[in-house]
Amino acid sequence: xxxxxxxxxxxxxxxxxxxxxxxxxxxxxxxxxxxxxxxxxxxxxxxxxxxxxxxxxxxxxxxxxxxxxxxxxxxxxxxxxxxxxxxxxxxxxxxxxxxxxxxxxxx
Amino acid sequence: xxxxxxxxxxxxxxxxxxxxxxxxxxxxxxxxxxxxxxxxxxxxxxxxxxxxxxxxxxxxxxxxxxxxxxxxxxxxxxxxxxxxxxxxxxxxxxxxxxxxxxxxxxxxxxxxxxxxxxxxxxxxxxxxx
Numbered sequence: 001x002x003x004x005x006x007x008x009x010x011x012x013x014x015x016x017x018x019x020x021x022x023x024x025x026x027x028x029x030x031x032x033x034x035x036x037x038x039x040x041x042x043x044x045x046x047x048x049x050x051x052x053x054x055x056x057x058x059x060x061x062x063x064x065x066x067x068x069x070x071x072x073x074x075x076x077x078x079x080x081x082x083x084x085x086x087x088x089x090x091x092x093x094x095x096x097x098x099x100x101x102x103x104x105x106x107x
Numbered sequence: 108x109x110x111x112x113x114x115x116x117x118x119x120x121x122x123x124x125x126x127x128x129x130x131x132x133x134x135x136x137x138x139x140x141x142x143x144x145x146x147x148x149x150x151x152x153x154x155x156x157x158x159x160x161x162x163x164x165x166x167x168x169x170x171x172x173x174x175x176x177x178x179x180x181x182x183x184x185x186x187x188x189x190x191x192x193x194x195x196x197x198x199x200x201x202x203x204x205x206x207x208x209x210x211x212x213x214x215x216x217x218x219x220x221x222x223x224x225x226x227x228x229x230x231x232x233x234x235x236x
Contacts, residue, residue: 001171034222036152043204043226044144044152050220053213087152091208091221094168096142096154 002026002090006099012107019075021102023088028068032092035064035073038101039084047086048073078104109133109225111205116230119195123234127190129205129227136181137161140208141188142223143179145201145232153201157208158188173199195234202229 003026013019023033031051036044046055048064051071061076075082083106088099115127129141140163143155156169158179167179178191188205206223 032220034220036223038152043206043229044223045226046222046224049211049222049224050213053211053220055211055222055224089152089154089223094157095170096157098152098154101151 001095002029002092002097004088004090004097004099006086006088006102008102009100010103010105012105013078014107015078015080017078019078019082019104021073021086021088021104023066023071023073023099025069025071025090025092029090029092031067032090033064033066033071034089034091035062036087036089036098037082037084038087044087049091075104109207111207111225111227113203113205113227113230116203116232118233118235120236121195121197121234123195124191124193125195125232127192127203127205127230127232129188129190131186131188131207134207134225135183136186136188136207137183140221141179141181142206142208143177143188143190144204144206144223145199146204146229147198147201150201155190155203192232195232197234200232200234202231204229 005024033051035048038044052064110132142157176194205227207225209224210219212219
């Protein structure tokens, strides 16, 4: 099974900050990498698919990059509604696996 | 508008069974892969399993942690997907989400990626004596 490792596990940031979250796969997954946002008590929401493609309706301050084993989610100019947990997930094969999550908190 | 609504969660004793249902609206589930994902209290997301679309014979796959105990099935007449959970363990306690795993193509691309683009609100399963 492919293991997904995110870092950091949590971070504190202020409104307007640039935030970067990384995700590493235990083997090459090409660009088969998705990012999700989850707010407390809510279902996850797809932000990025194919490592860098923005899902319809997602604000352009979210972007993704990377290929192979190393990936990055960047939020430019953090907004109040962006304080949430973020998960990477590979779609290279099954079982699908998620990273352990990164919680973005208000500083 | 597309929606998924889960039902069937509740409290069950260890070793017991429970059947969850996920009703879809706004799209036809036979055209899509459908997944179940769970989240234990205070923990991250864990993929449980999926059923492929009609073109792929509705074949199913499961996480090792549930294989042999959980079964995913479809009812196309009801446009719904079920998760039958048997031999439940305390570690199966979680919020269970169903999700549509869609083929999503970047603009003007001839290729696609899979992503879980529609999720239900989740249903809570508690396994406890």
